Amino acid sequence: MNKLYIAKGCEPLRMTLDLLNRINPLDGKNKNIAIGIKPNLVCASPAEEGATTHPEIVEGIIRYLFDKGFNNIKIIESSWVGDSTKRAYKVCGYEDISRRYNIPLIDLKDDDFIVKTYKGMSFKICKTVFDLDYLINVPLIKGHCQTKITCALKNLKGLIPDSEKRKFHTLGLHKPIAYLNAIIKQDLIIADAICPDPYFEEGGRPEKLNRIVAGFDPVLIDSYAAKVLGYKYNEIKYISIAHNENSGIPISNETEIVSIHDDYSDQLCDVEIVQKEKKYLNIVDEADACSACYSNLVSALKKLNESGITEKFADQICIGQAYRGYKGIIGVGNCTSCFEKYLPGCPPSVDGIIKFLSDVSGHDIKN
Numbered sequence: 630m631n632k633l634y635i636a637k638g639c640e641p642l643r644m645t646l647d648l649l650n651r652i653n654p655l656d657g658k659n660k661n662i663a664i665g666i667k668p669n670l671v672c673a674s675p676a677e678e679g680a681t682t683h684p685e686i687v688e689g690i691i692r693y694l695f696d697k698g699f700n701n702i703k704i705i706e707s708s709w710v711g712d713s714t715k716r717a718y719k720v721c722g723y724e725d726i727s728r729r730y731n732i733p734l735i736d737l738k739d740d741d742f743i744v745k746t747y748k749g750m751s752f753k754i755c756k757t758v759f760d761l762d763y764l765i766n767v768p769l770i771k772g773h774c775q776t777k778i779t780c781a782l783k784n785l786k787g788l789i790p791d792s793e794k795r796k797f798h799t800l801g802l803h804k805p806i807a808y809l810n811a812i813i814k815q816d817l818i819i820a821d822a823i824c825p826d827p828y829f830e831e832g833g834r835p836e837k838l839n840r841i842v843a844g845f846d847p848v849l850i851d852s853y854a855a856k857v858l859g860y861k862y863n864e865i866k867y868i869s870i871a872h873n874e875n876s877g878i879p880i881s882n883e884t885e886i887v888s889i890h891d892d893y894s895d896q897l898c899d900v901e902i903v904q905k906e907k908k909y910l911n912i913v914d915e916a917d918a919c920s921a922c923y924s925n926l927v928s929a930l931k932k933l934n935e936s937g938i939t940e941k942f943a944d945q946i947c948i949g950q951a952y953r954g955y956k957g958i959i960g961v962g963n964c965t966s967c968f969e970k971y972l973p974g975c976p977p978s979v980d981g982i983i984k985f986l987s988d989v990s991g992h993d994i995k996n
């Protein structure tokens with residue numbers, strides 16, 4: 630288990646095939662098992678933007694599975710709150726894969742759910758998950774504006790209904806993410822770090838890391854991801870909780886790194902992003918905000934910051950489900966509808982937030 634397989638390069642299809650041929654993960658399995666491939670299609674944005682899984686990686690997995698005689702395969706996903714999974718499948722190149730290989734694309738937003746409980750916390754989980762015999766998780770190694778990073782553990786959040794995603798945010802994200810992983814076991818992880826955005830979940834600032842990382846342990850993969858993105862794994866609360874809940878073991882000097890294409894096996898991690906400080910986020914008061922909502926606010930503030938508008942704000946900007954029913958001054962999203970000035974939307978768009986905050990501050994943004 631304590632092994633990471635790393636392929637370096639910029640040809641995702643070939644790298645994926647090389648990884649799988651080396652690992653041979655389904656050796657001995659019945660050829661009729663139901664296999665689910667879960668990419669990260671958080672929003673309808675092509676992989677080059679750094680938010681979504683490269684379709685060539687999923688294509689490589691399908692080709693490998695076909696080659697080994699496995700044909701009962703589906704791609705499963707539910708994009709974040711406010712975005713359409715079907716649009717993401719189309720924009721991200723998955724409709725094309727589905728057509729060429731005759732693989733169904735399942736939009737889990739249309740699925741029923743089953744309730745499961747772990748340590749007193751109940752979870753609605755999409756029914757399709759329980760029809761699978763083998764789950765291949767294909768996340769990105771990527772930044773996240775609330776949890777700092779997202780990779781294998783958090784990618785399972787795409788297997789729950791939107792109402793449950795909102796609930797996760799009211800529970801602070803970390804514990805429910807870790808507990809969800811105690812319920813759903815992932816059989817294989819192939820993590821995309823070709824050109825992820827190291828800062829934000831919705832992409833737009835891709836960095837060429839040119840690697841794909843594979844393994845069987847989500848805690849190990851995520852602690853590697855944390856290291857690549859410039860954090861210690863124990864700075865990411867849900868990784869530590871998942872470790873304590875026996876979902877895996879973090880990276881250490883004991884971890885064996887298997888390099889597929891060149892020899893750097895004596896190094897745990899040969900690339901580390903330096904995270905930049907984002908002072909303009911100090912004007913945000915976030916409490917249980919959904920990722921899409923918070924991420925749109927962060928993107929809007931980044932733009933406003935470039936125009937010097939964020940420095941002119943005297944009041945905090947509030948966002949999140951914890952503000953429902955509370956009075957305040959400036960709020961973003963339907964959850965702040967009792968505020969003196971608030972922007973409707975669930976979530977509001979980046980452009981809408983830019984216009985709203987420009988109006989509130991009394992300054993026009995320079996394009």
Ligand code: SF4
Pocket residue numbers: 710795917918919921922923948949950961962963964965974975976977
């Ligand atoms: S308005 Fe509230 S419920 Fe809607 S996306 Fe924003 S935080 Fe979530």
